[in-house]
Amino acid sequence: MNADMRLEHDWFPAPLPDNVVLGAGSWVYSSYAFRHFRSRQPVAVRIGCDTGIYHGTFFDVGPDGEVAIGRYCALVGAIISCNSRIVIGDYSLLAHEVVLADSSAAIPYDRPAVGSIARIKRGDAPATVTIGDNVWIGARAIILAGADIGAGSIVGAGAVVDFPVPPGSMVVGNPGRIVQRSPRSATS
């Protein structure tokens, strides 16, 4: 336990894990976000500068898991559940009740697996989730292994995405489908 890693405003009596790096000007609502966090990677969660991690967000990251979040992002209650790598670019917005996970029936990794529950192991491809810069993810969207969402895209509320999405796209529905590319050019 690293006393230096306590958040000044924290209501939950725990430090941030030692392997979490929080950039200048960033905000995490509480160490409670790491209640199910079990990653043993040297830098398990890296959060860039000026990013807000707000109430209800959780990092349910397994022993091999890594999460990198850029700068000027806002996560207002997303659940990140993985034992692989999840990357979020700069300026991205993740709405309420979004889940990013490397398996569709994801569970936290804080207790021994029961029965035959498949656990994602490091190196199992394609377990990664990549969200580019300036991506806007609507409420209750679910982003799964195989998703690689290009810069500037919009994911509609409740959409399910587990496939590559070119930059500037709009994706909606379950199963997710790309309904528009480069929305900026479409309005010009």
Added chain:
Amino acid sequence: MGDEGFGDITGNWDYGELPGNVRLGRECWLERKASFALFRSERNPGLILGDRVRVYTWTTFNVEPSGLVDVGNDSVLVGPVFMCAAQISIGQRVVISYNVTIADADFHPVDPEERMRDAIANSPAGDRSRRPAYVTRPVRIEDDVWIGIGAIVLKGVTIGRGARIGAGSVVTRDVAAGSVIAGNPAAVVSEAQP
């Protein structure tokens, strides 16, 4: 773990405080006491959790006086919201992921006139004894089923042994054992493997 005073949200609370009609198996772990705040079954038992059942913080047992939820051994409840007025049965080794809803009734009438009467009777100062009856149909989820993130399972559905319910699925019909379904509305992705 340094969570003194926070046992109610870290699984370190006295499970003996649960109502007498809750039957707990051995070695259960119940992370958040408030998961049971809306449990008001008057049946006995009204809730059965088998051995080694794990109930994470996102779970809610919203069980009406007439409801019974029965969960088998070794099941993992990450984030189901049980809306139960009759019976919801969960088998053994079932995995229910984040943000899942399972309901055994619609809880309000389909007919618009009746629904308006229901809204009035169900208001804060209303007379709930005047609420129109609603249709309930039990939900059964068999052993070794996995229910993906954000799925919704509605009344009368039986999900057969070992089936996989994809993330975000809306399930209104029975699912055959061993099959994989996904989407809204949920469609079969693959049949049972022989």
